[in-house]
Amino acid sequence: MNQINWIQTIIDIAQAxxxxxxxxxxxxxxxERRAKRERRLADFRIASNxxxxxxxxxxxxxxxxxxxxxxxxxIKANLEDAIISDSGLxxxxxxxxxxxxxxxxxxxxxxxxxxxxxxxxANFSKAIISTRSDPDYEYLPDFTGAMLPKAIFIGAKLVGxxxxxxxxxxxxxxxxxxxxxxxxxxxxxxxxxKKVKRIENCTWKNVIFAGSENFPNDLQKEIQSQNxxxxxKQRKTRKQI
Numbered sequence: 267m268n269q270i271n272w273i274q275t276i277i278d279i280a281q282a283x284x285x286x287x288x289x290x291x292x293x294x295x296x297x298e299r300r301a302k303r304e305r306r307l308a309d310f311r312i313a314s315n316x317x318x319x320x321x322x323x324x325x326x327x328x329x330x331x332x333x334x335x336x337x338x339x340x341i342k343a344n345l346e347d348a349i350i351s352d353s354g355l356x357x358x359x360x361x362x363x364x365x366x367x368x369x370x371x372x373x374x375x376x377x378x379x380x381x382x383x384x385x386x387x388a389n390f391s392k393a394i395i396s397t398r399s400d401p402d403y404e405y406l407p408d409f410t411g412a413m414l415p416k417a418i419f420i421g422a423k424l425v426g427x428x429x430x431x432x433x434x435x436x437x438x439x440x441x442x443x444x445x446x447x448x449x450x451x452x453x454x455x456x457x458x459x460k461k462v463k464r465i466e467n468c469t470w471k472n473v474i475f476a477g478s479e480n481f482p483n484d485l486q487k488e489i490q491s492q493n494x495x496x497x498x499k500q501r502k503t504r505k506q507i
Contacts, residue, residue, distance in 0.1 A: 305329060314338060356398075357405055377405025380412045389418045397426035421463075449473055459485055 309328040316325065317339040324344040331349050336356035344364045351371040358378045365385035372391075376398040398405035407427040415435040423443045431451040440461040446468065453474040459465070459481045470489040478486055 306331060306333075313340075316340065316343060357403070375407055377403075378407050380407075380409045382411040382413075383409070384413045385417055386413060387416045387418070388414065390422050391418050392421040393419075393423075395422060395424045395427050444468060456480065 306329050309325075309330055310333050312323065313325055313328060313330055313333075313335065316322065322343070325340070325348055326344050326346045328345065328348045330353060332352045333350070334354040335350070335358050336354050337358065339359045340363050341359055342362045343360070345360070345368050346364050346366045347368065348365075349369045350373060351369050353370075353373045355370075355373050355378050356376045358375070360383050361379050361381040363380075363383045365380075365383050365388050367387045368385065368389070370388060370390045370393050373393045375390075375393055375395045378395070395407045396405075397407065407424075409432050410428055410430045411432065412429075413433045414437055415433055417434065417437045419437060419439045419442045421441045422439075424447050425443075425445045427447045429447060429449050429452050432449070433453050434449075434457050435453055435455045436457060437454075438458040440458055441463045442465075443463050444465040446466075448469040450469055450471045451473065455474055455476040457480060460479075462482065462485070465485060468488075470492045472493065473489060475481075475489050475493075481489070
């Protein structure tokens with residue numbers, strides 16, 4: 267066998283190896299994708315029937331990406347580290363649920379309930395949290411009494427949300443749109459508002475307001491204005507002789 271044949275043989279072997287590796291990687295990728303799809307389907311089946319089944323199973327680490335769980339009830343459910351991104355969550359009830367580090371990115375949360383939920387470090391980036399009026403139902407998102415320290419609302423849209431007595435310590439509202447929301451009694455300590463995109467017509471009564479360097483000047487003034495004590499005018503009376 268001459269030198270040219272040896273070189274051609276080596277090239278053919280190298281091409282065969284590369285082709286085999288490529289085919290193997292494609293098959294592995296397809297298997298992984300199929301397994302992920304099957305897992306999501308299994309997780310969705312369990313989650314969609316969770317409220318009606320006993321005993322209640324943990325939904326921790328469930329992958330519910332791009333699902334429609336509108337109207338479902340997850341009261342006191344354990345959804346820690348679950349992924350519920352890019353999902354439809356109209357009037358879904360997460361009251362008193364464990365939502366630590368749960369991922370709600372890009373989800374539509376019209377009228378979703380989070381009363382007294384524990385959602386430490388939950389991610390609501392680019393989510394829509396909004397009211398919606400239908401002929402038969404008023405969708406009102408409610409976070410009253412929820413624990414949301416370090417929650418992420420970057421790029422989110424909050425319209426008409428109720429966040430009364432909510433713990434928002436260190437929460438990040440950078441690039442968020444916040445309109446007509448009620449923060450009465452909320453703890454805003456060290457929350458980040460400096461880069462908020464738009465904020466208007468919100469209620470800030472009795473909020474815990476600390477870390478003012480994280481708030482734009484206009485918002486600081488609005489919070490202070492709503493919590494200032496009005497001066498009572500004293501009537502001047504003539505001294506009786």
